[in-house]
Amino acid sequence: MRTGVFFENYGAEEQLWDSQTAKTMMAVFVVALYLLPLWGSDYMVAMACIVGIHLIAVMGLNITTGSAGLISLSQAAFMGVGCYAVSWFARWGIPFWLALPMAGLLAALIGMVVGLPSLRVKGMYFAIATLAAHFVLSFLFREWTPVTGGPGGVNIPAANFFGIELVGDHRMFYPIYICVLLLGLAAANITRSYVGRAFIAVRDRDISAEILGVNLLRYKVLAFMLGSFYAGVAGGLLGYFYGAITAEYFTFGLSVFYVAAIIVGGLGRVLGSVLGAVFMTFVPESLRLMSSALSGSIPSLANLLLPMGQVVFGILIIIFLIFEPRGLAQMWARVRRAFHLWPFRT
Amino acid sequence: MTNLYIFIEFVLLGLLASGLSALIALSFVLVYKGTHVVNFAAGEVMMLGAYLYYTGAVVLQLHPAAALFISLVGISLVSVAIEAFVLRPLAGQPTISILMATIGMASLLHGSVEIIWGQSPLETPALLPRFPVNWGEVMIPGAAIGNFVISSLLIAAVVTFFRFTQTGIEMRATASDPVTAASLGVDIRAAQRMTWILAGLTGTLAGTLIVSSGSVSPALASVALSVFSVVILGGLDSVTGVILASLIVGVLESLTVGYIDGKMRDVFPYVVVLAVLVVRPFGLSGTHEIERL
Numbered sequence: 141m142r143t144g145v146f147f148e149n150y151g152a153e154e155q156l157w158d159s160q161t162a163k164t165m166m167a168v169f170v171v172a173l174y175l176l177p178l179w180g181s182d183y184m185v186a187m188a189c190i191v192g193i194h195l196i197a198v199m200g201l202n203i204t205t206g207s208a209g210l211i212s213l214s215q216a217a218f219m220g221v222g223c224y225a226v227s228w229f230a231r232w233g234i235p236f237w238l239a240l241p242m243a244g245l246l247a248a249l250i251g252m253v254v255g256l257p258s259l260r261v262k263g264m265y266f267a268i269a270t271l272a273a274h275f276v277l278s279f280l281f282r283e284w285t286p287v288t289g290g291p292g293g294v295n296i297p298a299a300n301f302f303g304i305e306l307v308g309d310h311r312m313f314y315p316i317y318i319c320v321l322l323l324g325l326a327a328a329n330i331t332r333s334y335v336g337r338a339f340i341a342v343r344d345r346d347i348s349a350e351i352l353g354v355n356l357l358r359y360k361v362l363a364f365m366l367g368s369f370y371a372g373v374a375g376g377l378l379g380y381f382y383g384a385i386t387a388e389y390f391t392f393g394l395s396v397f398y399v400a401a402i403i404v405g406g407l408g409r410v411l412g413s414v415l416g417a418v419f420m421t422f423v424p425e426s427l428r429l430m431s432s433a434l435s436g437s438i439p440s441l442a443n444l445l446l447p448m449g450q451v452v453f454g455i456l457i458i459i460f461l462i463f464e465p466r467g468l469a470q471m472w473a474r475v476r477r478a479f480h481l482w483p484f485r486t
Numbered sequence: 487m488t489n490l491y492i493f494i495e496f497v498l499l500g501l502l503a504s505g506l507s508a509l510i511a512l513s514f515v516l517v518y519k520g521t522h523v524v525n526f527a528a529g530e531v532m533m534l535g536a537y538l539y540y541t542g543a544v545v546l547q548l549h550p551a552a553a554l555f556i557s558l559v560g561i562s563l564v565s566v567a568i569e570a571f572v573l574r575p576l577a578g579q580p581t582i583s584i585l586m587a588t589i590g591m592a593s594l595l596h597g598s599v600e601i602i603w604g605q606s607p608l609e610t611p612a613l614l615p616r617f618p619v620n621w622g623e624v625m626i627p628g629a630a631i632g633n634f635v636i637s638s639l640l641i642a643a644v645v646t647f648f649r650f651t652q653t654g655i656e657m658r659a660t661a662s663d664p665v666t667a668a669s670l671g672v673d674i675r676a677a678q679r680m681t682w683i684l685a686g687l688t689g690t691l692a693g694t695l696i697v698s699s700g701s702v703s704p705a706l707a708s709v710a711l712s713v714f715s716v717v718i719l720g721g722l723d724s725v726t727g728v729i730l731a732s733l734i735v736g737v738l739e740s741l742t743v744g745y746i747d748g749k750m751r752d753v754f755p756y757v758v759v760l761a762v763l764v765v766r767p768f769g770l771s772g773t774h775e776i777e778r779l
Contacts, residue, residue, distance in 0.1 A: 265718075267585055268759060272757075275752070399586060399589075447599075450593045450594070451598055
């Protein structure tokens, strides 16, 4: 029985898990999650795959934007880079477990090319630079037909793991969630390392950080490249998951969706990415379910689905920004503490 | 000589198109200057204004001028609401919060417009007569000239308002130093509210002018994103810079689209944005902030 979490030294605050119980609970959760294809319905597994892909992109953005404070509105475009990269690697016969990190690296490299000049500006200006980068990249996706297949898009052959064809939601589940686990652990560990602290210093007080010896340009570029790497891997997985993809998928709206997910989830924390990605994927989904349940009585509802999603999306962002700027992760922390202290109250 | 005529035509079309983009850019600049917010919802406010004009002119069968008046009043109310319920509670928050709040606002307005008016384009009555102007072999649509003249007059009106009226001077004082302005008795909340209203009005006028030569559809909102090229080149907080930049970008864009490829229209503004941010982030005549490290 615990009555709260009490740190006795600074090292303890940096621990990945604040107690043995938390560690055990996490392990149980992960095992249950990995057994999902055995006990979950087809629908649940398919949704879990989509959430997992979004989650990787969101975790990457949470490093760039949440930790290092660089507002990136081009995450979807870097996913596109990863997706097209994987389509070429697969054509060259590179196995998928090598193609995914390579796609991530290529996205990171392009992130560096895009980022290096624009990283010399900050704040709003940086956001506008990434917005411009997004539109330039998506223009290339649409028009550079020899590489991207133009408006027709590309086909990606099924991933092959030593003779096992990874097709269908149940088989793609494992590659996606192995990437989620590895990249999630990496993100959590980056946050508590020197690099993560440097990111936070750059975000909160850039000039002081530079005086303390943090190379601003290097850490900004690194943060942007890490975010792009995650996006590239997510894009590669997306390509294998759908098997065929067009430029239409990587819209500016998707980039905004990812920023919204980290805001709703909680900036700068892996838990925030998880909660944000899950929540933001399920909001439009539950709207869809609701409208299909009601479509018998109100037939025109199906046409209103997309705009209604936009309205709900906008309201959610504004409400979270005003009333819970630290997101669902903060709400989670409050609930958790209330349970720890029960029956006492804070 | 035909080549020369074509060149002149492209240049003229570019110059004339710059009037509207300057007007839209002005709506960004006013808000940035007054409250240090880059308003990503500017396009949606503009679109909403155009739809209100459509409702007045087509659905309610009013005279176009009356419809325009209704849409201006409506947008003023919407601007006040945005300022009071979204931006005011977020004053002093980090950049990302404010940026995302305007994006959330944009999404909310976009969705509402599609729910109310649908997604398909709607025909709007012309505010100006439709006539082409021929000058030798150069042919210019009359609406382009009309839009340019009206935009120029409106911009001149806004500049005059800021220079000579009491409210305009108070708004400039608030923009340059809110604390000093407040201690000198300026109601800075009122000034900031006024800034949002004025930005909404310029956006609405630009939107109405655009749709009055054709039809109105939700795609109108994306016009505002491409105006970032003008805003960034001119400098986020400089009215003069924006006017100059709109002429430069207008001509360059018209020439690129004319001589290279019509598809370049989609990407040209963003190439300009990236180029300017690398070379001269504060634009032609924006304030030299230390936004560069």
